[in-house]
Each structure stands twice: as C-alpha cells, then as structure tokens.
Amino acid sequence: MNTSESSVRDRLCEALRDREAEIADRWVRLQLEQAVLSTDMSEQEVREEADLLISALAAGLAGDVPVERLVTSRNDLRRAVIELSLRRARAGASPTATSLAVLSLKEALLTAVQHTTRDSAELFSAAILINRLLDAAGVLSFETYVEGREELIQRQSRQLLEVSTPVVRLWRHVLAVPLIGTLDTARTQVVMESLLQAIEDNEAQVAIIDITGVPAVDTAVAQHLMHTVNAVRLMGADCVISGIRPPIAQTIAQLGIDLSTILTRATLADALAAAVRLTDQPAVDTGARAPADRPVTA
Structure with missing residues (x-):
C-alpha cells in the first residue's frame, strides 16, 4: 500500500468513525429516495443493516488488506454483505435493487469525507478508493442474491417433486x-x-x-x-x-x-x-x- 492510499484510508476511517451515525442515516435516506427497498422491510431493519455494514467497513479499512480483497477477505465484512443480500432476497427485492442499495453507500461515504477535507486531490483519491471497495461489495451482494435464489428454487423444485410423487x-x-x-x-x-x-x-x-x-x-x-x-x-x-x-x-x-x-x-x-x-x-x-x-x- 503506497503512502497516498494509506492516508486516504486513514481519512476514510476517520470519517467512518466520527460520522458513523450520519453516514448510516444518509444511506438509509438514499435507499428510500431511490426506491430500492423492499416494502417488506422496515426502516429500522435497514438502519440495523447500515450500522452493521459501516462498522465492518471501518474495521476492515483500519487493517492492511488491499481494498480489492477487503470484502472477500474480512469475515465480518463479507458476512455483513451476505446477510444483507440474503435478507433482501427473502424480502422479495430484485438482485439489481440489492446491488444498487449497496452501491448507494458510495455517495453517503463521499459526503462524509467531504466534511473532513477540502483538498480536491484527496477527495478524488477517496472517491476512487470508495468505488473500488463498494464495487466489490456490490458484486458480492449480486452473487449472493443469485446463489440464494437458486438454492430456494432447487428446494422448492424438490418439494414439488415430493408432493407429485406421494407414497x-x-x-x-x-x-x-x-x-x-x-x-x-x-x-x-x-x-x-x-x-x-x-x-x-x-x-x-x-x-x-x-x-x-x-x-x-x-x-x-x-x-x-x-x-x-x-x-x-x-x-x-x-x-x-x-x-x-x-x-x-x-x-x-x-x-x-x-x-x-x-x-x-x-x-x-x-x-x-x-x-x-x-x-x-x-x-x-x-x-x-x-x-x-x-x-x-x-
């Protein structure tokens, strides 16, 4: 990790630590505004998801794992993304909506970073780092959703087979x-x-x-x-x-x-x-x- 990226990660960690509640609130509002939430999920449930994911992001960025592998390497962060995706799948959300919900966290994070620095070069570097981090999270959420739906379809197919072949x-x-x-x-x-x-x-x-x-x-x-x-x-x-x-x-x-x-x-x-x-x-x-x-x- 080079010095520039290290300083940007430190800045992002600072924003996550000092403005965690603000970031979570803004992320929830963005999801509501973009209509990417399932109607079966309450705002409180979404807020709990936000708190868990943001806390895991802060812990992951404090380490030295490369950003591209952070989501898949950190068990707590990976689990937070997977549980979010599976919960949305069970609630009836589409895979696109689930991925967009994760990706909308970019704007909330970048807004928080803007309050900690006015340096345009640092803001640009922070935006790149946030994109790399949350793009990986978006891909993981989409893959998890698809795998979860496939498992559900297979289970339902087996149940239909059992019903159609009674003993x-x-x-x-x-x-x-x-x-x-x-x-x-x-x-x-x-x-x-x-x-x-x-x-x-x-x-x-x-x-x-x-x-x-x-x-x-x-x-x-x-x-x-x-x-x-x-x-x-x-x-x-x-x-x-x-x-x-x-x-x-x-x-x-x-x-x-x-x-x-x-x-x-x-x-x-x-x-x-x-x-x-x-x-x-x-x-x-x-x-x-x-x-x-x-x-x-x-």
Whole structure:
C-alpha cells in the first residue's frame, strides 16, 4: 500500500468513525429516495443493516488488506454483505435493487469525507478508493442474491417433486407410488428416497410402482425403474409394477428391455391383489371400496 492510499484510508476511517451515525442515516435516506427497498422491510431493519455494514467497513479499512480483497477477505465484512443480500432476497427485492442499495453507500461515504477535507486531490483519491471497495461489495451482494435464489428454487423444485410423487399405504404392509409424468434422474432419486423411508416406517413387505400416468417408457425410464426396484429389494421388500398398458408393453418389447425378473400387472387393482397374496393376507376384492381409514399418505 503506497503512502497516498494509506492516508486516504486513514481519512476514510476517520470519517467512518466520527460520522458513523450520519453516514448510516444518509444511506438509509438514499435507499428510500431511490426506491430500492423492499416494502417488506422496515426502516429500522435497514438502519440495523447500515450500522452493521459501516462498522465492518471501518474495521476492515483500519487493517492492511488491499481494498480489492477487503470484502472477500474480512469475515465480518463479507458476512455483513451476505446477510444483507440474503435478507433482501427473502424480502422479495430484485438482485439489481440489492446491488444498487449497496452501491448507494458510495455517495453517503463521499459526503462524509467531504466534511473532513477540502483538498480536491484527496477527495478524488477517496472517491476512487470508495468505488473500488463498494464495487466489490456490490458484486458480492449480486452473487449472493443469485446463489440464494437458486438454492430456494432447487428446494422448492424438490418439494414439488415430493408432493407429485406421494407414497400411499394401500393395505397392511403394502405401499404404492403413483407416478405421473416424465421419470428422470432427479425424480427417480426423490421417489427412491421417499419409498425406502416409507418402507422402513410402515414395515412394508410390498411396494407397488404404478406407471399408469407415465406417458412413455424408454430405455432411460426402464433403467430408473430397475434402480428403484433393486433398492426396494435391498430393503427386504418385493416390488410390483402396475399400469403396463398395451402401447407401453409393445415399446418395452421392441426396445428389448428385460423386466422378466419384476412382477408386473396391467392395473393397480391387479397389483394390489397380487401384493396381498405376497403378504399372505386374506384375499381382497379389488372391485370393492377399501375401508375409509386404510389409505394413509406416508
């Protein structure tokens, strides 16, 4: 760090230390004026964010870490920016608004520096240093926001997959998974995890995988089914695949897919009757309505 930059950092530290409340107030006002705040955040919450970030900036500038790496190297400063970004994301703010909120701190800082010096060259150097510092903070806030939203989307997608592939208890020791739509790798993993957990929880002996709602079966779908069947067998349960319609049966035969080791049935009713026999329970009339308390979502 050269002498000129060191003196500018000292001047900025002085401004942050002596005018912390003033800087925070001005930053909050700037955000309100620029309409970059989410309506779900109160002014008090924004003020708390400002106090935390400005305090972390002052502590970071007092050290000797280069300005470009200050935001990413100082844990307290990095955490302050990340928490601000995640809080704004949860409140519904856009990534652009979040970055602009961070960048608006430039004006508040530069105004504070102007009150401590009238030297134009020093003010220019301070402006450059503030830009370098807060540009890095703006980039970090944008990246954090995007990563947070992606994580949220992935979590919601998984929740939707779990809802769309429920494990249902049809009979004592008999579970069923009605599949609807395309069966891909991600969905297979969710089905497998949910089914295996349900087998353990219900001490199930037979699991029925109903593919009536699967529009087509190709080699990939067949492999996914085989993986699920193998996992069920490792849990000590039998597996029955139902919903093998004529077009699907023809496709499977044409593709040369070997399902000979798996018990298959045309309908879910036939699969349930077969499952009851496998569990050595009294025969059930598949045309009759099951008792009201029998179907239970796992």
